[in-house]
Amino acid sequence: MWADHAIWWQVYPLGFTGAEKTAGTTVVHRLPQLENWLDYAVELGCSGLLLGPVFAAETHGYDTIDHFRIDPRLGDDADFDRLVAAAHDRGLRIALDGVFNHVARSFNGPDEWFRHRPDGSLDNFEGHDHLVALDHSRPEVAQYVSEVLSHWLERGVDGWRLDAAYAVPPEFWQAVLPRERFPEAWFFGEVIHGDYADYVTRSGLDSVTQYELWKAIWSSLNDGNFFELAYALERHDALLDTFVPQTFVGNHDVTRIATKLDDERHLGHALAILFTVAGVPSVYYGDEQAFRGLKEDRLGGDDAIRPEFPATPAELAPHGRATYELHQELIGVRRQHAWLTRSRTKVEHLTNRAIALRSASGDESVLLLLSVSDEAYDFPVEVGDQLTVPAHSWRLLTERVTPGEGAALSQ
Structure with missing residues (x-):
């Protein structure tokens, strides 16, 4: 499937284009601004544009008023x-972000579409009074969601991110996903905790967000505890028996990875992990x-x-160029070794502050050496040739089927 080769550039359109915080009725044509960045995404190495909410909403986009109408703050x-x-002209797939667990209080739907408390009042989403919860047991709600998904797929969309999927009964998705009409569409859900594989199996989704790995990446680097990463990767590897997770080190809901890391020297470590283990990775704009x-x-609190x-890209500050180029190099490795999407990763050496990870499929593999030690670290001979990684650095070695061929990338 095409999703096996997808690398997403995720954009939150309302913020990206400088839209007002609250909705109005005047149509402002801001979506065309994104067209100026499509070549930038292609040059980065991405093959898909994962858009945040674009539908008519009250404020931040996750409080939808009308799923069939483009937010007037963005255009028409x-x-x-x-x-x-x-x-599509540039070979980029498009995925939309759909919120179907809840809607804005001003959403124009019949009362029976909503979930009610015992006292008869409308239930809400996680205590947010302006977000009212849909009743997913109602066939009318299922019909509505299915029509929304199909409408935008007919308009050329390739996939969907399903927001707050963890709050929706998984069987609901089985009933609404228009698989027969759009067999090539890719659907993944936002799931934070719990049994990812079970949710995928029961929901029929293609994937869910891999928050457990996200947390282990930055946490293990900050704490100098690669045992946490090793444990998370073992669990991550087991998920591949059921599905390929959607992986990331940043998105629209979390502190940016460059801020989350205590030591800026470890940013390359986080990226190297993301792009050399199994998954369908995304890069959050910026x-x-x-x-x-x-x-x-x-x-x-999300504004920052x-x-x-x-x-245009020409107006970006120059100090981010090195990180952009590092992304290009690592995404280049990913695209040259497309098998990494479903690769299995084995921990070949492990201490608190050093780890060797080999991701492999068939006769091909990549070896990632990571160290957060204050001194140069010598990885043992059994990992390969004895390799020294400088303090707070990493090294990536690729091995090809042809004997003697390979490449190295390091920071």
Whole structure:
């Protein structure tokens, strides 16, 4: 399937284009700004554009008013169609972010579509009073969601991210995914905790978000505890018996990886892990430029991680170029070794502050050596040739089927 070769550039359009925080009725044609960045995404090495909410909403986009209408702060149907065509012309797939667990309080739906508390009041999503929960036991709700998914797939969309999927009964997705009409469409859900494989099996989704691995990557680097990463990778490897997880080190809901890491020298470590283990990876816009941003639990606490981008790539500050080029190199490795999507990773050497990871499929493998030690670290001979990695550095070696062929990448 094409998703096996997908590398997503994730964009939060409302923030990216500098849209107002609250909705109005005036149509402002901001979606065309994204067209200026499609070549940038291609040059980065990505093969898909994963869009945050683009539907009419009250504020941040996850409080949908109308799933069939483009948010007027972003433009209209013509703007959207042109963006999809421009992306496809460059070989970029398009995935949309759909919120079907809850809607805005101003959503125009009949009362029986919503979940009610025992006292008769409308239930909400995780205590957010302006987000009312849909009743997924209602066939009318299932019909509505199926129609929304199909509508935008007919308009050229290639896949869907299903927001807050963890709050939706998994069997609901089995009933609404339009598989017969769109057999090539790719669907993945936002699942944070729990049994990922069980949710995929019961829901019929293609994938879910791999938050467990995300946490282990930055946490193991910050704590100098690669045993946590080794444990997470063992669990990650087991998921491949059921599905290929959607992997990331940053997205629209979390503190940026460059801010999350205590030591900026470890940013390359995090990226090297992401692009050399199994999964369908995504890069959150700005991470490829080493943007900083802290997510805070307050009103407006997402603003720092959902910033406005300049009109064109030429207007980016130059200090992010090195991180962009590192992304290019690692994504290049990923694309040259497409088998990495379903590869199995084995820990070949492990201490608190050093780890050797071999990801392999058939006769091909890549060897990633990571060290957060304050001194140069000598990996043992049994890992391969004896290899020394400088303090707080990493090294990646690729091995090809042809004897004697290979390449190395390091930082």
